[in-house]
Amino acid sequence: MARHTIWSRKQVAARILQGDTLIIFHGQLLNIPKSWLDAHPGGTLALLHFVGRDATDEIEACHLEHTVALIPRYSIGTVELTDGFWAPLVPPIATGWVRRPSAADGTLQWHKEAVELLSDDPSNKFTPASSILLTENFSSTAKGQGPTLASLQPPPSTLSLEQQARQSRAYRELHKRVVDAGLYQTRYVAGYGPEIARYALLATLSAYCYRHDWLVPSAVFLGLFWHQLVFTAHDLGHMGVTHNWTADRIIATVIADYIGGLSIGWWVHNHNVHHLVTNHPSHDPDIEHIPFFAISPVFLDSLWSSYYKRTMPFDAFARIVLSVQHKLFYIVMAFARFNLYANSYAYLYQKYFDTRRATGGWWAWRLEVAGIAFFWLWFGGVLYGCGSWQRALVYLIISHAVTSPLHVQIVLSHFSMSTADLGPGESFAHRQMRTTTDVICAPAVEFIHGGLHLQVTHHLFPRLPRHNLRKASALVKAYAAEHGLTYAEFGFVAGNKEVIGTLRAVADQVRLMGTVARAEVEEAVEKRNADAVVKVVKEAVANGSAKAAVAGDVQCVSPAANGIPLVLP
Structure with a gap:
């Protein structure tokens, strides 16, 4: 298809449902052929996670300049933008859909390897409304069908796409400053x-x-x-x-x-x-x-x-x-x-x-x-x-x-x-700064950490030589302050305490789950014993031998029913 074609969001979604690997790069719609999907040096998953999304920042951060120059060859046109930005779709792999060769003729077909685990408590910081987690698909009902237009639509998010687009544009300006400063040398x-x-x-x-x-x-x-x-x-x-x-x-x-x-x-x-x-x-x-x-x-x-x-x-x-x-x-x-x-x-x-x-x-x-x-x-x-x-x-x-x-x-x-x-609309810079922190270290001993204690800057610019990370981090901190982003950092000891605290919090929940489970088991046993008492009594009454039941088996079991002895008139 001609490269001057303008693609609507609905048309892009339709092609994705047909199995095409479509990625947005600087407003261009890239159609990644299977031959390159299989041979991509960054791996197949690196591409599949950005199907239907704008991957401009990720592509430029992870590729050399001469490689970036070759990317437009995969363009099949441009996409319609809303207020200057692309409204992202959810990549099929995010909802458990992958393409696999069929056993019959080897043609690629959709396969549901996992099912979505959506949030039932949007206020939970671990699973906000935008969250899509996956659990294994044990059913075969979805195999051979494929994702739907509805499954490509992102869940509600607290993020503003317009604000994320502004942060993305600012990140590109920051990247240019890093390049102009010669920090890639x-x-x-x-x-x-x-x-x-x-x-x-x-x-x-x-x-x-x-x-x-x-x-x-x-x-x-x-x-x-x-x-x-x-x-x-x-x-x-x-x-x-x-x-x-x-x-x-x-x-x-x-x-x-x-x-x-x-x-x-x-x-x-x-x-x-x-x-x-x-x-x-x-x-x-x-x-x-x-x-x-x-x-x-x-x-x-x-x-x-x-x-x-x-x-x-x-x-x-x-x-x-x-x-x-x-x-x-x-x-x-x-x-x-x-x-x-x-x-x-x-x-x-x-x-x-x-x-x-x-x-x-x-x-x-x-x-x-x-x-x-x-x-x-x-x-x-x-x-x-x-x-x-x-x-x-x-x-x-x-x-x-x-x-x-x-x-x-x-x-x-x-x-x-x-x-x-936080959903596919989160910008590259916002995601990296939200999920990464630095370990504060004096320049004299940073060789012990190999310079990789500056993980925030490294995640924003993965190809940057680590001996230049300290200079680049000063530019990143200025960028974060200007755009209201948190540049997280703490000392080595404090960082260890934070991690141990995180692990302890989950461990406490695991132990709590065990306590609750044991209580539920005990409650179930007590209920079973109580049910057994009622059953024996009913049978005894029906057989005209209630007194024998009370004197015998029932009396032995009945105290388990909330500790109340059973007395028959």
Whole structure:
């Protein structure tokens, strides 16, 4: 269709219902073909979450300039705007609809993988009226039908679309100021020079101590080496170092896979979704930690994860763990790296059976698999060289536990922030500032946090080299003050208290649910016993043997009926 075509909101909705992936970018209507949907470096979900929505800010924040210049090639026209902005639709994936090949002929058909869990208490801060959460669809009645025009209409929201549009325009001006200030230029010498020296020192100290059989210090230095090195892997995953996708991905693979044993492909796929749907309980994988953590009571409804494609069950095990999650927080964090291994290898395993394979084609996937094998070859040799399985186990645990402050730091930036879904009309900047906080840190020691304690600014500008985040944050704070937005930040200790408080609040609710459940069970048992008394008495009266019943079975049961003995005339 001609690019000068003007599309109405109703026409856009009709095409979405037919299965087209339509996204708005600077007033242009983009039709993303399936070939690119499958090959998109940011993953399929990064696109599906913005079907029917204006993704201008997200696209420009996450893509290089030369990539943004190529995007209009997918334009099939412009869209009708109301007062200068687009009234968003709800992406089908937000209501549990996805496209899957049919078993019969392989054609794509709509599949209802989850059902909406809408708010019945609009005043609840966790589930406002605009909230759409998902639970697994156990019914087959909706399969083969597809979403409807009604399902594309957003629930009522307290947000003003006009105000969100103003904030969006202001964010673009802020982005231009960041670009004009040269903050996208990587500081190779002043920024990465000291870091490379630090990496080399920690690796050397670990090797030196290991050679002298000082295993505990060696494990500590190795853990610190991994802890520091992952910050550069993070930069590379965001194309924030060389600003060339292939070069950054190769370097990142060497660091993450070969040296750290983690899949950079998995991390990028996971992290991109996190940046786009930050803190959404059904869509952000970075807060979906059932059965170990639940940062909102909504997780107690056994939500569906659109990322992991599974239910996050609030079962008996989760009930036990979550009731003490605030007490287990640091223990779980000490072993968090093992969870990263599990996610990494599951991702690579799944990609083996995926004809789309990993981003970048065969070479990226093969390079990663080779890297994981290399990692366990050298690290396995380190463990074997410890001399005994007991010493090897100590080395393994210490080296991994030392990296835990990194995991604590990352969750501090989100766990205590809002998890409410304010609807598809929320602007990119508003959502990031509502769901993210900084950890206050003195410049002299910010290398410990890798510069990523400035998470608010990082979430607004994901590709920004982290050595420039502090300068950029000053511009962001001015922007927030000008537009009435909250720039959240607190110290490391205060942040820990906030997170523990959030976990404790949900744990208290879990325990309360257990108390209520036990009371209901006791009430049901008492009612059952009372019903049994009445039944026996009625049978006894009918048989003319009421006295025998009273003297026998009924007398034994009747006290359970509210403690009142049954006396027959």
